[in-house]
Amino acid sequence: MDLHDSPEDAAFRTEARSWLEDNLTGEFSHARGLGRMGLQHEGRQLRQAWEQRLGRDGWTCVGWPAEHGGRGASVSQQVIWNEEYVEADAPARINVMGEGLLGPTLIAYGTDEQQRRFLPGIRQGTELWCQGYSEPDAGSDLANVKTRAVRDGDEWVVTGQKVWTSYAQWADWCFVVCRTDPGSSRHKGLSYLLVPMDQPGVEVRPIRQVTGTSEFNEVFFDGARTTTDLVVGAVDDGWRVALATLAFERGVGLLGDVVGFRKELDHLLALARRTGRSRDPVLRQRLADAWIRLSILRMNTLRSLTGVDGPVAPPEASIAKLFWATWHRDLGELAMDVLGAGACVAEAFPYELGDLQRMFLFSRADTIYGGSNEIQHNIIGERVLGLPPEPKVAAKGAP
Ligand SMILES: Cc1cc2nc3c(=O)[nH]c(=O)nc-3n(C[C@H](O)[C@H](O)[C@H](O)COP(=O)(O)OP(=O)(O)OC[C@H]3O[C@@H](n4cnc5c(N)ncnc54)[C@H](O)[C@@H]3O)c2cc1C
Numbered sequence: 334m335d336l337h338d339s340p341e342d343a344a345f346r347t348e349a350r351s352w353l354e355d356n357l358t359g360e361f362s363h364a365r366g367l368g369r370m371g372l373q374h375e376g377r378q379l380r381q382a383w384e385q386r387l388g389r390d391g392w393t394c395v396g397w398p399a400e401h402g403g404r405g406a407s408v409s410q411q412v413i414w415n416e417e418y419v420e421a422d423a424p425a426r427i428n429v430m431g432e433g434l435l436g437p438t439l440i441a442y443g444t445d446e447q448q449r450r451f452l453p454g455i456r457q458g459t460e461l462w463c464q465g466y467s468e469p470d471a472g473s474d475l476a477n478v479k480t481r482a483v484r485d486g487d488e489w490v491v492t493g494q495k496v497w498t499s500y501a502q503w504a505d506w507c508f509v510v511c512r513t514d515p516g517s518s519r520h521k522g523l524s525y526l527l528v529p530m531d532q533p534g535v536e537v538r539p540i541r542q543v544t545g546t547s548e549f550n551e552v553f554f555d556g557a558r559t560t561t562d563l564v565v566g567a568v569d570d571g572w573r574v575a576l577a578t579l580a581f582e583r584g585v586g587l588l589g590d591v592v593g594f595r596k597e598l599d600h601l602l603a604l605a606r607r608t609g610r611s612r613d614p615v616l617r618q619r620l621a622d623a624w625i626r627l628s629i630l631r632m633n634t635l636r637s638l639t640g641v642d643g644p645v646a647p648p649e650a651s652i653a654k655l656f657w658a659t660w661h662r663d664l665g666e667l668a669m670d671v672l673g674a675g676a677c678v679a680e681a682f683p684y685e686l687g688d689l690q691r692m693f694l695f696s697r698a699d700t701i702y703g704g705s706n707e708i709q710h711n712i713i714g715e716r717v718l719g720l721p722p723e724p725k726v727a728a729k730g731a732p
Pocket of ligand 1: 463467469470473474496497498500549698701703705708711723
């Protein structure tokens, strides 16, 4: 594998880097670093204005095909964009659900009318989206979804509860997996509905996290309405569409994350040197191990993206998810050990958490969202290694 940029990719990198340098200026210089892990609530207005600046100059949705308003960028160029973006310390993107999940799903499964209606708002950063999948009894076991939608003339009426819905407090729209065939169970009889959030039948309740901030929410649908033309794919065939969305969940963005991980590790290494903790032989080994495993993660991700033109295949996606989530959780623990007793002390009044403390706390979520470590182990065991399947336990309330 040649890890150097081709001449075209090098030109693309220069263009991306200089656009970021030119535009992270003026009011947007204050946006640098906003919305980092554990601080996702920061700077909504400024970050949305930044999203619109990106959209104006064609730097959102770079991997979408040109016919849908993207740049049609190759996988290597999408990787480059993500790397440069993180390297420039640009603010965390605010419409990841729209750009990364719903947009590609609409391109694959949406009607022409749905594409015309929704893709421009995602590209231009004017309409924000959230993902309404998980429920109190349907997380890893998504097929246990209970939220239901009942047809009423030209509309669907949605009733039920979603949970852990990231960015619902800001979203204009939610893509909701719900049960449209009342007699159905498991993955049959589900549909994939696009539901407007700003209506009386939708209540968003932020969940306060251990970091003290609220990135995700409970969402209650109580007679919420959406029109019948806003089902993606066929009615009662939403499972297929829902799985397609999940397949887009990780991929080229991971190499951008790797750049962010490297910055966190560099910060930790500098701290360990400054405080003399790097002389502790055990910490020293763990720091070296973190560095080595991060290099492996980068190489493996590059390898799995080589020759890929779409979502990364499930076994590789599972291996990557398991590896990076575990690496990052371990980094959080290592950071606390490097801080030593200081890890237990918040910074000055009003007792703000430091970056490393926040990273440690938030990284506990990494091995849960996007498919928990246990679920990734199951996928690798069953689909890659051909081991006997997990015994299936009937879900609560399932027939
Ligand atoms: C930061 C964050 C953001 C999120 N954002 C969103 C969002 O925007 N939209 C959305 O819909 N959801 C979101 N989620 C929810 C996420 O998808 C679920 O938390 C995840 O699927 C796990 O589901 P659960 O929390 O219900 O846990 P459960 O599924 O109840 O699992 C509990 C424990 O049991 C284990 N377990 C479950 N089933 C098995 C099995 N078959 N074999 C072995 N072990 C098993 C799990 O690994 C876990 O340790 C988010 C979660 C987090 C943490």
